[in-house]
Amino acid sequence: MPCTTILVGRNASYDGSTIVARNEDSPGGQFEPKRMAVVHPEDQPRVYTSVESHLTIELPDDPMRYTSVPDALPGHGIWAEAGFNEANVGMSATETITSNDRVLGADPLVEYVPAQGKEGEEGYVPAVPGGLGEEDLVTVVLPYIRSAREGVERLGALLERYGTYEMNGIAFSDVDEIWWLETVGGHHWIAKRVPDDAYVTMPNQLGIDYFDLADAEGEQVEHMASADLRTWMEDNHLNLTMMRPAALDDMLDEVYADMPDEPFDDDEDDQDHEDGFGDLFADIRDGILSGDIFNPREAFGSHSDSDHVYNTPRAWYMQRCLNPHDEWDGPHAAYGPEADDIPWSRVPERKVTIEDVKYVLSSHYQGTPFDPYGRRGNDASRRAYRPIGINRNGQLAVLQIRPYVAPEHACVQWMAFGCNAFNALVPLYGNVETMPEYLENTTARVTSESFYWENRIIAALADARFHDNAAHIDRYRQKIGGLAHKLLRDTDAAVADLPAAEVPAALEAANQRMADDLRRETDALLGRVLHTTSLAMKNAFSMSDN
Structure with missing residues (x-):
């Protein structure tokens, strides 16, 4: 996929x-x-x-x-x-x-x-x-x-x-x-x-x-x-890496990351650094020549x-x-x-x-001519590349x-459903026996009772009036984010002294509290986005009968 x-x-x-x-x-x-x-x-x-x-x-x-x-x-x-x-x-x-x-x-x-x-x-x-x-x-x-x-x-x-x-x-x-x-x-x-x-x-x-x-x-x-990778590559002539300056530059990227940023204290340290860098360069050169080092993306x-x-x-x-x-x-x-x-x-x-x-x-090339929602560039540039936050x-x-934190509550699985340009991440502790129904109950029926479908509905409505709804989405995302980090901090403190056997139930309760907050805020966002997009319907008319 x-x-x-x-x-x-x-x-x-x-x-x-x-x-x-x-x-x-x-x-x-x-x-x-x-x-x-x-x-x-x-x-x-x-x-x-x-x-x-x-x-x-x-x-x-x-x-x-x-x-x-x-x-x-x-x-x-x-x-x-x-x-x-x-x-x-x-x-x-x-x-x-x-x-x-x-x-x-x-x-x-x-x-x-x-x-x-x-x-x-x-x-x-x-x-x-x-x-x-x-x-x-x-x-x-x-x-x-x-x-x-x-x-x-x-x-x-x-x-x-x-x-x-x-x-x-x-x-x-x-x-x-x-x-x-x-x-x-x-x-x-x-x-x-x-x-x-x-x-x-x-x-x-x-x-x-x-x-x-x-x-x-x-x-x-x-x-x-895989154990036979070298011979398989050799038999099928797959290694395309050459001893040329551009290739060496690519190979040395990882070496540069190991070099210290600070200047050396004296000339002796500086000479040791130069000697060490020379040795690394020689190792990479020899590795390329021997077939030990290669570029898999090219091969x-x-x-x-x-x-x-x-x-x-x-x-x-x-x-x-x-x-x-x-x-x-x-x-x-x-x-x-x-x-x-x-x-x-x-x-x-x-x-x-x-x-x-x-x-x-969630991005769609914001700040560039390639943003499908942006005002830079032109129609061609805004559709030139496939967004990350896609429908x-x-x-x-x-x-x-x-x-x-203790291993019993170290793992957090942050989740978002639907189009990422219009949703928020919610944290869920991993060491649990069940997940909240709001995130688990997705069926074929489209309903706002499901986190997946509610997000899908919000995205379709908000996309139609992106700039009008952008502030609603941003406030929702930040609200959920703040609630999320607070819940993690509070729960970590609450379970720190619990016996290990009692931790999963406490984490499930925390997940449920997060899901309840999430559902309340997502329902409210749906209402705001529905209202904003409804005002812009093409059959709108300014004269009112009351």
């Missing part, structure tokens, strides 16, 4: 949390209703069959409880998307990403092949199951892992055994680490640890731009990969015309927001909205907040693991 992801390392976040966030967007012309859910061990399948690919696999018999954001309507799979398990491990799956012809020829996707003919008749050919996909991944991985690294290991093994029918990016987080895994063809994969002091932006495009195979094959400090990804309309502008805008003093506009910009080499990760100018994450994942947003899950 089309989506947008941002990952924030613990030293880059405002409070030392690891933060994983992703919009789930429906395909063009579709609006998939979503809901919140808690899956208990007794409800987790032991034999799982995918609806999309008809693949059946056996699952371990010791699942943990976990939260999820499944599709609300039955019949086409679970699509659990994002959540936390009892071990305080988060998973977000998936960001649909791109590939290229060389990769798909070297390791084809594992697609479902329907049966031919009728069973028992001459010429009958049975169906061939496909591989795993977005529909399946949270369900078959999250209940069984106890760290982000274990998530990579389990999913990697499943991909190597069963394959996949689509290219995807998957995030795993715990209190210390975030790992990002990208599938490569049908059975291969790479994974990279998000730097603690950096954030990662991911539109629907293969993103990792620096990879150390020697690390992946050895200590796996920051890189992991496995795409740089198509559609990427420049659909994908790269989203990475450009997110990084423009979080590193605003870089040169982003004009002929001297380091990166434009159609640049193929926008970095996968960057150190932000200041620490990143939950509100920053919500802003970039097809179904849900936004922000997975925050906080290091400064």
